[in-house]
Amino acid sequence: MGTPEPKPQSLSSRSSPFPLSSSSERLWRPAAQRNMRNQWSKIASYRQQWLSSSSSARTHATSLVNVYLSQKYMPLMELGALKDMPDIRKKASLKLFKQQEFHGSKLLSSYKDMVAVVVNMVNASQSMRCYLKGGNSSSLVHFSSSSKDVKDTGDCGGVAVFGFWSISSFEKLAEELIHMFKLELSLKRLLVSEFLSISCEVPQGNQFCWSDELYPGEFGDLKACNLYSDETFEPLRPRLKDRKSDMPTLRGNHQPDHEILQVYITTWLAEVNLDVHRVDEIIAVVGEEIHVFLS
Structure with a gap:
């Protein structure tokens, strides 16, 4: 099935009951077109940033897992000619522990970048409207991305911005796309928390809590x-x-086995909440409507 396109010039519940004058409307459309191209170009760019940050995070998560497993099996390793060196296992384990800390820090940094990507996507989707600045009676017509006039909803009464779609149509597609990234970000937060919780040491009560911030300002x-x-x-x-039920109570596993960690890495790679085909469809069909190639 093809991509369902928004209905031409559909009036949203936010459409202004007081449309602009014909002269202001003629000036509104070019301003709205520039803004719409700008916001969708940002969204397409943020998508590429997500791919980069997700790939970087997966690399560090994989390295973290490998280092952890090396620490875990260190006591069982045959050291050969190195077995008589004083404290060789202890020194090797300490170095591996520092490597695990390093990759954990990099993983968290990449996760923070992914959060920023979704925040920026949301901001772009909420900045698609174009408001008259100064009112219809003003001798000079200017437009802004925000307005103090509650009568102006920034969509010029629901008219088409380019050929067919009103602003609300663009907003609906942006909402659909960003919703997938939100779901995936939430799942990746769980995986990051699990990766950062693993330790060769027996936990002393400081177990993972879902309500803890992973970095300062994360909740904001x-x-x-x-x-x-x-x-x-x-x-x-x-x-x-497409699932309504939330996951059960979350409890961190500080010493998962190899199979569980492999599932975590595979889940990260799969990005199960992102319908890549649908994301590509949305980007492509919007690009056609606004006459801009979005990659």
Whole structure:
């Protein structure tokens, strides 16, 4: 089936009950077109940033897992000619531990970049409207991405911005696309938390808690993406696309076996909440409508 396109010039619930004058409308459309191209170019660029950050995070997660497993099996390793060297196992384990810390830090940094990507996507999707600045009676017509006039909803009464689609049509496609990235970000937060929790040491009560921030300011970023609950005071629980039920109570496993860690890495790689074909469709069909190639 082909990509369902938004209905031409469909009026949204946010359409202005007081459309602009004909002269202002003629000036509004070029300004709205420039803004729409700008916001969708940003979204396409953020998508590429996501791919880069996700790939970097997976690389560090894989290295972290390999280092952890080396530490875990160090006591059982045959050292050959090195067995008589004083404290060789202890020194090797310490170096591996420092490597694990390094890759954990890099993994967290990449996750933070991914959060920033989704925040920026949300901001771009909320900046697609073009508001008249100064009012219809002003001798000079200017436009802005925000307005203090509650009567102006920034869509010129729901008219088409380019050939067929109103601003609300573009917003709906952006919402569909960004929703997938939100779900995937939430799932990746769970995986990051699990990776950062693994340790060869027996846990002393400081077990992973879903309501803990992974980095300073994380909850503020998640709020901007609507991924934080003010009712439960914690990030929304991860779930899979098209599933309504949340995952069960989350408990960190500090000493997972090789098979579990392999599942974590595979899940990260699969990006199960991102329908890549649909994302490509949305980017392509929007590019056609705004007459810009979006990669």
